[in-house]
Amino acid sequence: MNTVTQKSEKLQKVLARSGLGSRREMETLIESGVVTVNGETATLGDRITLDDRVTVKGKAVRLKSELDMPRRVIMYNKPEGELVTRRDPEGRRTVFDNLPRLKGERWIAIGRLDINTSGLLLFTNDGELANRLMHPSHQVEREYAVRIMGQVDDDMLARMRDGIMLEDGLARFSDIQSVGGEGINTWFHVVIMEGRNREVRRLWESQGVTVSRLKRVRYGNIFLDKRVKAGEWVELTQAEVDDLSGLAGLQSKSVNFGPNDQVPSGRKQRGRRPVHAIRRRR
Known part of the structure; x- marks a missing residue:
């Protein structure tokens, strides 16, 4: 392929697409000085084409274009x-x-x-x-089922919807729904728009109650399939x-199930399931 006709891309983006890890992980790797481009130590901000020679910790990397890599x-x-x-x-x-x-x-x-x-x-x-x-920036919803120990009232729910100042900034639930139970078995579903460390637990605990169980049931438009057991x-x-x-603002790509993608011993892959409709709680 002629390099003149190729589009240059950020190094961390190409490494992430080539299956080495997330873009953030690749940025950390580049900053550590173990990535080279054409024999020179790479730095954040470098742009490359698929014709460049890239190594990570001395090992050559097979760079993949978007067309080379089916999205799974x-x-x-x-x-x-x-x-x-x-x-x-x-x-x-x-x-x-x-x-x-x-x-x-x-x-x-x-x-x-x-x-x-x-x-x-x-x-x-x-x-x-x-x-x-x-x-x-993409504001992807995460929905959790939460079991609460402690007294929950409408004022508490309103405060968590409006926003609570935690040690790492303002946090809030974009939606809270009671789903039943009483006493130490009271359940709610909550929705947040980001993934800060222990954010759901910390929001509830800021109101003087305890989260006794926490389970994520949705990420974006994908719901946890009840047929898929724990593990x-x-x-x-x-x-x-x-x-x-x-x-995520990306174009669709075909899925390619490779012959070398094996299920680990003792586990079985469930049958491919129908697409779930996107449910929205009010």
Whole structure:
């Protein structure tokens, strides 16, 4: 391919698209000085074409164009007790232990859940998609089911809708709905537009009540499939991947199920499921 006709792109964007991690992870990698472009140490802001020679920690990287890389997304039902990290120094279980293997790529988590939170986690092989769905500028909704211990009144709910000043800035729920129960088994569904650390728990705790269970049930327009049990995953349909891509402002791309993408031993992939309608609570 002639470099004259190629469009240059930011280095971290190309590395993310090539399956090395999220764009933010690639920026950190570049800043650490382990990435080279044509034999020179790379810096943030560098732009490259697919004809450039790139290495990471001394290993050559196969750069991929958008057409080379089918966009894939899987839904994982995270159980409590698992960490959203690739490796844990203490040897604790991680969400990546249960995911299907990819050849020449790796799964990138779209957002995080803390160790005591369960439910919907999305993973993709497309770093640009992950970056856009996580970035606050795209205002992607995250919906959680929350079990509360303590007395909840209308004034408390109004304060959390209007906004509470936490240690890292103003936080609010864009929607709160009571879904039943009483006493120590009172449940609510809440919606937030960003993914700050423990934000849902901290908002409730600022009102003097305790979150005894927390489960994510929706990310953007994707709802947790009730057929997917804790610790299992399912690949999204092409229509669902297209919906997510549109939400992130990206064009659709075909899904290609490779022969080397194997389900880990002891796990089974559920059948591909129909697209869920987007529900909106008022």
